[in-house]
Amino acid sequence: MTAPAMHGGLRLAGNKKRSTQSALRIAAAPSQVVLPLDQHAGTAATPLVQVGERVLRGQPIAQPQGEISAWLHASIAGHVSAIELRPTPHRQQPAPCIVIDSDGSEESAAHEPVDVDRLDAVALCEHIAAGGMVGLGGAVFPTAPKLLLGRQADEVHLILNGAECEPWISCDDMLMRERAADILRGASILCRALSAARCSLVIEDDKPEAILAMQAAQSAAHPNIHVPNIDVRVVPTIYPAGGENQLVTTVTGLEVPSGGLPSDIGAICHNVGTAAAVARWIDHGEPLIRRIVTVTGSGVAEASNIEVVLGTSIADVIAQCGGYSGRVARLLMGGSMMGRALASDALPVVKASNCLVVALPTDLQPRGTEMPCIRCGNCSEACPAMLLPQQLHWFARAQDLPALDLHGLLDCIECGCCDHVCPSQIPLTQQFRDAKPALTAHRSAQAAATLARTRFEARDARLARLESERQAKLAERRKSVG
């Protein structure tokens, strides 16, 4: 079956070979870890431990707050040396973190493996939540709430994201090559938790090894796997094919409604890394305390994929990959299109850290002098959300919120395609990101105003009705008296 073509998108230099030449490496255990309480989408977790307390590897140290939140576990055994604000790679402002100093022991908290078949689906979702599972593709949306959302759909289609469309990142590629069985096992658990009817795995066609590995693992699959038939979809390498909406449309042919979620049309996307982490938690009792990080870029001596304990300092990870080679022009967490530029390497690896790009000037094509927009339309051609960025740019400059709303600013997925092709070198994505909060506020203000107006009109109508009833009664009484 041919996938429906995604609107727009870009064919970019993937730069993935650099980090896929060597096998997956395991990083040495760090002497200290820094674990932010808010390293997932939603509400930050609240600490369960005190400073000075001894914790075991895998022990829960912070519990979720509210519906969209996640558990956090100690990634090494040791003593809690601080609970304080620290700079993190995923937030502008310092975030509350639990700092654990290693005591050198390998002691782990006991989590019993779970027999999936014995649990009902909702209990399974709850158990997955207890593992601190979040989406490992970079968006870190807590896994369990997503599963529960998916369960509300009539028929669920689980879509595993192995597209990995961002330049430089190859952690999912390496995971699929080396741990295909884990992914399949995770997929079967997720299918069971979702009561999914179908399961697809999307891989871009620039990862032939991963495609082969997944197909081979599937043919050798254990009978324990609930969904024997994962439909492996090979899609063209066009950024951002791995964006959640793009993925859903590619697989189902349906569009995620504006302002809605994939579950609204019966689709749930999980990253392959999340699936593997879920399998490890269910079958081996290991919560989410480590992840694979792609360390790449021309500025690192030994580019590779390396499995890192969460909370390890980025400087430490880069040192284990041979350290810096050359004058670093930028240190990115994520890829070159959506990644964050880090001001320092004294930051911890978090659940969202899929990739570290140590970029030399040759790896970057920085923005030139910004010129006025000439409305050439390259941006609207590249936009996967089918927006008109040249118009949004104009309205954002004019702070024309109704026009921004009409032109779909909130449907922008901030993929950066418009920036990339702009001959005027306008930082469009940044501008749109900055304008969104104002529009959201405007929308809720408008909603409040509409509500107030409806109430006012209803009150007016009610008063008018009462008055007319009163008059009618009065007239009737007069008549009867008369």
Added chain:
Amino acid sequence: MPWAQEALERPCTLVALDKIRFILWGRAQHDGQLTSMSPQFPTAAAPHVIAPNSVRRVMGLVLCTLVPAIVMHVIFFGAGILVQLLLGIATALAAEAFALRLRHRPLGAFLSDGSAIITGVLIAMCLPPLAPWWLIASGSAFAILLAKHLYGGIGMNPFNPAMVGYAVLLVSFPVQLTQWLPPPLADLQILRPSFSDSLYTIFMGHLPAHLTWDAITSPTPLNSLRTSLAMGHTMQEAQSGPLFGVLGGRGWEWINLALLIGGIWLLALRIIRWHIPVAMLAAMAIPAAILHVLDPGSYAGPLFHLTSGASMLGAFFIATDPVSAATSNRGKLIYGAGIGAITFVIRTWGGYPDGVAFAVLLMNAAVPLIDRYTIPRIYGHAR
């Protein structure tokens, strides 16, 4: 699902984090840990890789694709166009520099973006090769100063500056704009001014003593057709003169073909998209074809329209100016079709032999309306 959205939107869910942050922030400040850190690496907003493209490159490529047409122009109408081009570019750049200085804008980046050069070149290509120097100079200066910078410079002008400049000349100096040279054809029996005569004419504003306008000029094919038809000739008679070639006017048909090639080149380079030129040429050719079939004696055929006057220049190089054109693909189709149709109407029933400039300006004025009603469907929105 509603509970999830509510949870995400409810401001009180942020309170817990803010409280922690607040308490810890005080402590951290007390400990002096968060004193200003100097960044170890330079940072910037994503994306970090931008395609190597620039306004200068876009404008430069547009200029390159005009070269075949300029060559044809020189072959058929002499080297006067080269002088006009130089004058147009020089005036446009001078006017641009002057306006930038007045507006306190950086000269370097904007002068070198190539947009002023294009304006000067496009006006020069519309003028007769022996037009006096002040014609091109005033047209270019008007285009840059009034049509471009009064509206805010590059990217801000609602009207195509070159067409504003040309239209001003067309209404102000109609005589000078009709003094076209004929193509150098033996059977035309017309004197050909030398290059030095051309220079003399352009800069002195009148012909050297041994030449007269009647001896060296001829009307453009569109103009001649119009006069002939007005005199009661049939289309066949009107098109039988030596000015007319296989498709359109002699010389003109070659220039238009060269512009078509340049236009296809621009399409291949993805500087322009097909919507505007195709819509414009179709909207010109289809009514021409219908009327020509119905009444071949009174109406010129579609090929004549396509290869005459500023059809191709307008379709590929003027109407496609993105700043003043419609935005969405559907809008571009409407905009282009409007230009084609208005051009056809002006040529056929209007008071001017060609109408591309006025058609472009009229449709420029309609762009905000077109844009308002042709917003494309956004991903995830109902059809």
